Amino acid sequence: MKHPSVKDYMTTDVVTLRSDAGFKEIVRTLAERGVSGAPVVNEMGHVIGMVSEADLLHKEEFATVADEPRRYFESRRARAARAKAAADTASELMSSPAVTVPPDTSMPQAARIMGTRQVKRLPVVDADGLVVGIISRADVMGVFLAPDHQIRERVITEVIERSLWEDPARVNVGVTDGVVTLSGTLEQKSLIPIAVKLTRALDGVVDVVAHDLTYAVDDTPRDGRTY
Known part of the structure; x- marks a missing residue:
């Protein structure tokens, strides 16, 4: 990005x-x-x-x-x-x-x-x-003075659509004073930390809250390993 x-x-x-x-x-x-x-x-x-x-x-x-x-x-x-x-x-x-x-x-x-x-x-x-x-x-x-509406648009287009190839209708993006809140459902569990990392890397983002971001499929290895 x-x-x-x-x-x-x-x-x-x-x-x-x-x-x-x-x-x-x-x-x-x-x-x-x-x-x-x-x-x-x-x-x-x-x-x-x-x-x-x-x-x-x-x-x-x-x-x-x-x-x-x-x-x-x-x-x-x-x-x-x-x-x-x-x-x-x-x-x-x-x-x-x-x-x-x-x-x-x-x-x-x-x-x-x-x-x-x-x-x-x-x-x-x-x-x-x-x-x-x-x-x-x-x-x-x-x-960090980028307006909230501009940050929200970048999260949707650059993170949700272009990077994760997810339907933006399934993810709710809220921004208040630079703090981005992600909720909704991603297709795979492994995409959640990626979504948070990519969002936090955007200019103007102060913090990311994704406690209510869920997934449809648990694609993480059962033994806890990551690849």
């Missing part, structure tokens, strides 16, 4: 920063464009890092402690933050290397990358490494 890709949700009007952009220019650019972070590109237009508001705030954070002696056992994160506090250009402020994805990356995969790499946004690059868009956590969460 095909998931939408980042190209379907990404912002294409991407704010980028030159590597030599100064501190005030970065602050001004982010403020004027209403974004909290932007990719840093080199002279070839390739993404080399990311600058976010968090990187900029270190200058204010360490402004009042600049003359204080450093702790001997200062953490790696604290050392990096202190270094960024003294930075004046995008190349010094940025976090690198940047985590990027191609346009055909699925939305679930993008969500996993954001989670595992602990980033809030992903520049989308083409085969030449040039920026064609950017995807944010807000864009990923937007997948």
Whole structure:
């Protein structure tokens, strides 16, 4: 079952920063464009890092402690933050290397990358490494904003009819706030967990309840084995 890709949700009007952009220019650019972070590109237009508001705030954070002696056992994160506090250009402020994805990356995969790499946004690059868009956590969460009637239609057409080859008249599909309720009768018992799995995989589905979904024929092996 095909998931939408980042190209379907990404912002294409991407704010980028030159590597030599100064501190005030970065602050001004982010403020004027209403974004909290932007990719840093080199002279070839390739993404080399990311600058976010968090990187900029270190200058204010360490402004009042600049003359204080450093702790001997200062953490790696604290050392990096202190270094960024003294930075004046995008190349010094940025976090690198940047985590990027191609346009055909699925939305679930993008969500996993954001989670595992602990980033809030992903520049989308083409085969030449040039920026064609950017995807944010807000864009990923937007997948769950699909209206209930749209989710219901996809369950019926993509799961019940196309994948299971079942008569949709025998299965009742209800959707409330993204929670799908399946009831009725499938032809075989083995299709019930498949129906639940395929439904849960649809974009926008929050959960699946199938307690009242029954079957006409028990086709499961008597010894409990699955094949």
